[in-house]
Amino acid sequence: PSSWNVEITETHHTAKVDAPSGTAKKIAAAIESTSASALQGKPVPTHALRLGDVFGEHTVHLAGPGERIELTHKASSRNTFANGSLHAAKWVYKKTPGLYDMQDVLELN
Numbered sequence: 001p002s003s004w005n006v007e008i009t010e011t012h013h014t015a016k017v018d019a020p021s022g023t024a025k026k027i028a029a030a031i032e033s034t035s036a037s038a039l040q041g042k043p044v045p046t047h048a049l050r051l052g053d054v055f056g057e058h059t060v061h062l063a064g065p066g067e068r069i070e071l072t073h074k075a076s077s078r079n080t081f082a083n084g085s086l087h088a089a090k091w092v093y094k095k096t097p098g099l100y101d102m103q104d105v106l107e108l109n
Helices: 022-032 079-093 102-107
Strands: 005-012 047-048 056-062 066-075
Touching: 005 022, 022 047, 022 056
Parallel strands: 005 047
Antiparallel strands: 005 056, 056 066
16 A cells, blocks of 8 residues: 555675665566555665675565564575576576576576
8 A cells, every 4th residue: 555665675795796686676676567556656765784694685574554564585595596596507508599587597497
């Protein structure tokens, strides 16, 4: 509802350069592509934290009068990202030259 707020927070290690992260931008774009009246046509505010050795955390905050919903993903190991990279490399190895993104890889699983 229009009385709600939608915002994103993301946290990564202190050596990460981009802020917000590409993942946070993708999440914001996905939310913005909906007709959510809470957005009122505005972009989703996204906040970046760079703390210690955090691998990656992303939270979508939905808050209304008297309640809040939070959807959070926390990566606890860089192996999570390495496994995804290996999966994508195996997938793209068989493809003809072209422009692909991870959504193409995910849709085939």
